[in-house]
Structure formats: structure tokens, C-alpha cells
Amino acid sequence: xxxxxxxxxLEKIDQVSWQALNWFFPTACVGCGKEGISFCPECLGQAxxxxxxxxxxxxxxxxxxxxxxACARNKPTYRGLRAYGLYDSLFKEAVHQLKYHRNTALGLPxxxxxxxxxxxxxxVVDAVVPIPLGAEKLRxxxxxxxxxxxxxxxxxxxxxxxxxxxxxxREVTTQTQLTAEQREANVRGAFLADxxxxxxxxxxxxxxxxxxxxxxxxxxxxxxxxxxxGVYAATFAKAGKA
Ligand SMILES: [Zn+2]
Ligand SMILES: [Zn+2]
Numbered sequence: 677x678x679x680x681x682x683x684x685x686l687e688k689i690d691q692v693s694w695q696a697l698n699w700f701f702p703t704a705c706v707g708c709g710k711e712g713i714s715f716c717p718e719c720l721g722q723a724x725x726x727x728x729x730x731x732x733x734x735x736x737x738x739x740x741x742x743x744x745x746a747c748a749r750n751k752p753t754y755r756g757l758r759a760y761g762l763y764d765s766l767f768k769e770a771v772h773q774l775k776y777h778r779n780t781a782l783g784l785p786x787x788x789x790x791x792x793x794x795x796x797x798x799x800v801v802d803a804v805v806p807i808p809l810g811a812e813k814l815r816x817x818x819x820x821x822x823x824x825x826x827x828x829x830x831x832x833x834x835x836x837x838x839x840x841x842x843x844x845x846r847e848v849t850t851q852t853q854l855t856a857e858q859r860e861a862n863v864r865g866a867f868l869a870d871x872x873x874x875x876x877x878x879x880x881x882x883x884x885x886x887x888x889x890x891x892x893x894x895x896x897x898x899x900x901x902x903x904x905x906g907v908y909a910a911t912f913a914k915a916g917k918a
Pocket of ligand 2: 729732733734736743747
């Protein structure tokens, strides 16, 4: 069955159910509280975006070239990373609302902000996968915030959404204090991917925040190990330098 022809309908259903959620969360600007819009133009205009000259693999500022020295030395298995904004002020507040305050209705407008960035990245992807939470965190939070960003991206791209191909076996610790060897061990084996579902596919991984990159590296590694043909990474925000 060609499921792609149902995508416009699925997208519509998705949007209608998102609008139903507004009953619980009346739409208001995350920055100034203005009603009727999640990100008003004024707040969006002032919010911290990334500069255009960034490393294609970690998003850190880069004077010239494509990949920073740190990524060239220790290359991730994913081919490219894009982050929409900096994890600060407006965008940090948006992530907090989505993640810790159960404002899941914010997922669609946040996802929509990411769409042009993904459309212009020049990536060819076959499926969209959210970074999963570990079982314990999922139980505590009750939902995976990355799902609310990733599913609208899949519908927008008209590509299959595969929320169950990755399993998170353990949390990945912050990389900064680790030696290169410890980093390898830290990243390896934190996720498990289902070869039946990813073999030969180019996967777009989606998460809310890119911090040290350890999580993205680890999830990408699991997908490649399971036979994925390529991995790209998109996040709503990125912690650290402009
Ligand atoms: Zn505003
Ligand atoms: Zn880099």
C-alpha cells in the first residue's frame, strides 16, 4: 500500500488534534504572552539564532570550512546537524514549556519553525525518528517531547515516522570530562536500533536540544550499526556558543 498518498489527510488530522489541545493551552506567545500566536514576530526577531558559519557536525561557530577541528578528530557517524535556535531566552523557555510543563501543543509551532531549516539542508531522508527517552524518564514524564517535534516533521516531509526503531538502554553522561577512550565507551551501546526497520534507510534524527552531542552521536551510532544508510540530525535548539 502506498501510504504516502494518505499523508495530506494524516497531516490534517494531526493539525486538528493539535488545535483541540489549544483548549487546554490557549495559544499565547512564549516570549511576551500575546494571545493567538505561539511565537510573535517581535519576540522571534529578537531571539538568539545560530550564526550561519557553523560546523556542519556540531553547530559550533566556525570562521571558515565545514567541520571544526574537534569533529574532524572525533567524527560522529551522522552526516550533518542543524539546530534552529540557541538554547537561551525564548527558545529555552519554549523547550521548558514543552518538556517540563506539559505544553505539548507547543510542539507543532516549534516543529514548524524547524521546517525551512530542514527543507534547505539538502538532505535526502527516507524516515524520521525521534530520540527516545529511557523507560524510567518516559514513565516519569509521561511523554517524549521529541515526538511532538519529530512527527510533524515527518508529515511535512511526507516520510514515514518511525518512533519505535530506537530504544534507549541507558543515559549518556556529559562528555567534557572524559578521555577519548571513555567517550567511545560512553557513546557506544546507549541505544539499540531495530535492523529490520532501518536497514538501507537514510534517517533524520530529531531531538529538542543538542547539548554536548553525546546523545546524537550515540543514537546515530546505533542506527548505523543496525544498517542505516545514513543519518542526519535536527534539533530545535543548541546549547552553547552563537
Ligand atoms: Zn511575543
Ligand atoms: Zn564540530
